[in-house]
Amino acid sequence: MLPYPLLTAALAIMWMLLTSFSPGQLLLGTAVAMVAGQGMAALHPAKPRLRRWDLIPKLTAIVLYDIVRSNIAVAGIILQGRRRQRTSGLLTIPLELHHPMGLAVLAVIVTSTPGTAWIDYNSARGTLLLHVFDLVDEKEWLDLIKNRYEQLLLEIFE
Amino acid sequence: MSHASELPIWAALLISVFLLLGAGLTLVGTLGLVRLQTFYDRIHAPTLGSSWGTGGIVMASMIFFTMLQSRPVIHEILIGIFVTVTTPVTLMLLARAALHRDRLEGRDVPMASPADGETDEPAAD
Amino acid sequence: MSAVILALAVTVAQLALAAAMALALWRMVRGPRAQDRVLGLDALYVSSMLQLLVFGIRTGNTVYFESSLVIGVLGFVATVALAKFLMRGEVIE
Structure with missing residues (x-):
């Protein structure tokens, strides 16, 4: 469902910053961010793993x-x-x-x-x-x- | 600037300090761009504008609009993040292009890399 | 009082940024080599982006923010494309 949770969260936050905060924008931004996360997964980039x-x-x-x-x-x-x-x-x-x-x-x-x-x-x-x-x-x-x-x-x- | 008259004095002073710091550093950076002698020296100069030059003005803008609209306005931070992430990419590419051109023309590069011939792509992909 | 302080600071900052733009433009026109011109263009982009942000403070209008974001994005793409061109002689391989 969420292959890149950090990317999705960052995109949703960016959407909220660029528009003004309202429940509708939150819904729309989250939807766009989730689609973008799926799109990123289709590219199969190496998944970075942070140890510390x-x-x-x-x-x-x-x-x-x-x-x-x-x-x-x-x-x-x-x-x-x-x-x-x-x-x-x-x-x-x-x-x-x-x-x-x-x-x-x-x-x-x-x-x-x-x-x-x-x-x-x-x-x-x-x-x-x-x-x-x-x-x-x-x-x-x-x-x-x-x-x-x-x-x-x-x-x-x- | 009548819209600014209801700001408290301390906020106006804080915004002014950040504004002058940012603009001053950007000016010093471009001054270096003009004054320095070689290309490899000049590549350091614009980073003044893109690190704390941008940082100062973005901070000033954030404080100003937050005070003016009495709600947190922090979308300017996107410009800060964007400039921080993109400047290294442009400068790295430009430096590699300059190195490549200098080597191609057989110019004297200050100190040659131990790699002969083909250089690899940077790992940042 | 605060309006006076702010107006003064904004004016000085805008003059400094205008001077920065002029210096970057000078490097872009003078060269001497192509990479110097591209570096000058990049500095010009950054300082004009900052100039627009200060315009936003001067007018109290957030619409300038969008234009400076667009300038930032376009400047990045333009500089990368030009650097790539300098390295390989073509942009799209």
């Missing part, structure tokens, strides 16, 4: 904090202009994370944090090519990705 739900708020908090921090850092660098010497460069990081959903979440985290950009992922070797805006210490960035994000994602997804 409880770690998601922690990850969200860490990412929000990092986005604020790196927003300030990058804005500062841009406003300083060329007065400060800054090196940027590409960094190759070997990843233990192979779960497609986990990689997708890591890509969203890395790219929406100003200062780091996901360039390429080689799935045969499991290496990530990352561009870092303010590359002072390579080890520091390696440590950030490996310990701060990948460890949590590994626990959540694998």
Whole structure:
């Protein structure tokens, strides 16, 4: 009946947000969301399985904090202009994370944090090519990705 | 802006702070887009606008309409979620396209990936 | 009083966003390479979407929300299609 309960719920909530709340809209939105869930099931996407739900708020908090921090850092660098010497460069990081959903979440985290950009992922070797805006210490960035994000994602997804 | 006159002062101040924060960060981001020297540097600049730039203005809009209509109005959060989810996709594709073009033309990419030739699709499918 | 504060903030925010749009447009026109132009277009889309949201606050009308959502969706699709085009030379393979 409900192959993708989370997707169905999210679609119903989105419908309610876009229209104003009334019982009729609730009925209509739920119906549309259920049809969409069935449609998604017809595509047979790999069903993501989360192992540790409880770690998601922690990850969200860490990412929000990092986005604020790196927003300030990058804005500062841009406003300083060329007065400060800054090196940027590409960094190759070997990843233990192979779960497609986990990689997708890591890509969203890395790219929406100003200062780091996901360039390429080689799935045969499991290496990530990352561009870092303010590359002072390579080890520091390696440590950030490996310990701060990948460890949590590994626990959540694998 | 006569419709705003019945708002309490603290709400107006809060909305103003979020508005100026969001607009300011977006402006700094595009300033970086103009000032930075290489494409790989420039790809970092718009993320300022799409992370807290969008976040600030979406927050301001949510607070404003919630106060104005005296009921929770949070549909703007859809824009926030949408921008957060889509920006990585566009920037990743654009970065890979730039890398591909640079390699094709034999330009000096700052540091080459260990992969020779064919690069794989990202796992985010 | 609150109307004055808000009117001032909205005006400043709209000017800042207009400047952001102009800077993104400059990058789009100047290039130098195609990927820079697409990046400029993407930034232009995001800042015009935000500009419309601020217009919504200025007029107190939620109808601007819908148009900024549409701009966001179209901007995403356009940038993805252009990036794909840059990579392969065609959009539909």
